[in-house]
Amino acid sequence: MHAKDIPLSLLIPLIALAAWQATSAFGMVPTYLLPPPAAVWEAGLRYIFAAAGQGPYAGRFWSDLAASLTRVLLGFSLAAALGVPLGVVSGRMALAHRLTAGAIGGLRAVPGICWLPLAMIWFGIGVKTTVFLVAMAAFFPIYQNALTGARLVAPIYCQAGAMLGVGRLRGVFAVLLPMAMPNIIAGLRLGMGVSWAYLVLGELTGVPDGLGAVIMDARMLGQTDVILVGVLLIALIGRLCDLALVALMRLCFKSARRQS
Amino acid sequence: MTVNNSPALLEIVNLSHSYSRNGGAEPVLRRISLSIRAGELVCLIGRSGCGKSTLLKIVAGFLAPTQGQCLLAGKRIVKPGPDRCVVFQEDALFPWLTVRENIAFGLGGSSGTQRRLETERLIDLVGLEGYGDYLPRTLSGGMKQRVALARVLIRSPQILLMDEPFGALDAQTREEMQELLLRLAQKRNQTILFVTHDVQEAVTIADRALVLDRDSEQIGATVPIALPRPRNRSSHDFQDLCARLHALLRQP
Structure with missing residues (x-):
């Protein structure tokens, strides 16, 4: 995103904020259903900046963030480490595709939430369950896009590599992966988005910390303002993670920097 | 450019090829034999669908051909290699590499200074001075083909294979590229097998034209083009040769 796009991208959030403010100002909705923006803002400040002990949730943000971020990054890394290589190999080798397509297609048909009970039995309540759920969910978009990207590389580029003296293995890194890079990045970004969704699912199961846990906890105490703080923070952090992911890929790979 | 007494560099012996389609075999090349001497510029000319690109891909x-074999300097061709580089018709440059990086691609991991010098030499040779840091997508069609030419010449291939490389260019650019190719071929005594469907192009550049016939899937005629260089497109001899090749292509 370019700097000049920022004002335009803020337009819709600002309209939503104005509508929310109006709803509260005219008393159209009771505050226990939708607290006014100012109240949510204050709850947010308290959650993030107040010293611990100055009221419920005060100052918990940083430890919750650390917990959630760890789970997301672990799950996402696991999904990427499996999804990209498997996808690329399946996209280029008919045998590998035939071997994996049925199993992966079947697993994909299972909604991610179905894994929750099983994960709780296998891993108990805690980091492992959440990481498992995140990895399961993020795997499919990463795998599928890497597969499509690898498959779409026109034979002419591989032929060009071969005639210039690049062997098969080096060709994978010198030609195939750079050519497939735009699709691989698209898959990783989708996977990152899904990771945050399943993070919250994993944290709804009674873990003591994390942004999802805060939301669930606040629901039981009827603290709508804190729920909204959690939702908004996840939106913001999810977006920052997406930007960081793209920036990292562009930093590491010429093919990401120069093709988009 | 013709060196009449030099030995055959490329030999194609009794080569046939068919594609499998809907369970059946569809022949495109039938028992083709030909040889190209070192330093020769041979045009393979034929109407679209006659199998001329297939022959180039086999070389x-x-x-892999269904039958027969190709020999380069006596050695059987079994896989792609830098001794037989191709300039494709379509853009096949690596889009994430600059002009300079594309040209240096074939050098692999050779040493730094040597590699830089060689790359710069090739950039100058094809007339791309000042464009080394450009990405392919910012270049015109003609300039892309200059890069494509440079990245294969850097490997000093024994034979240069060209698959209608100027077919997508406008007439003006095509002529410039033909002149560039002829200059380079002469300078390096480069052997070239050049596929085209353009009769004028063949008569402009070739030492010899092979007409590939679509119906018999064989080489219908071999036409030596012994016009003095540089060739004058408006001369009678030039026009006569064009007319003759046209007639050969149109034959039933």
């Missing part, structure tokens, strides 16, 4: 090693 390049991208495709």
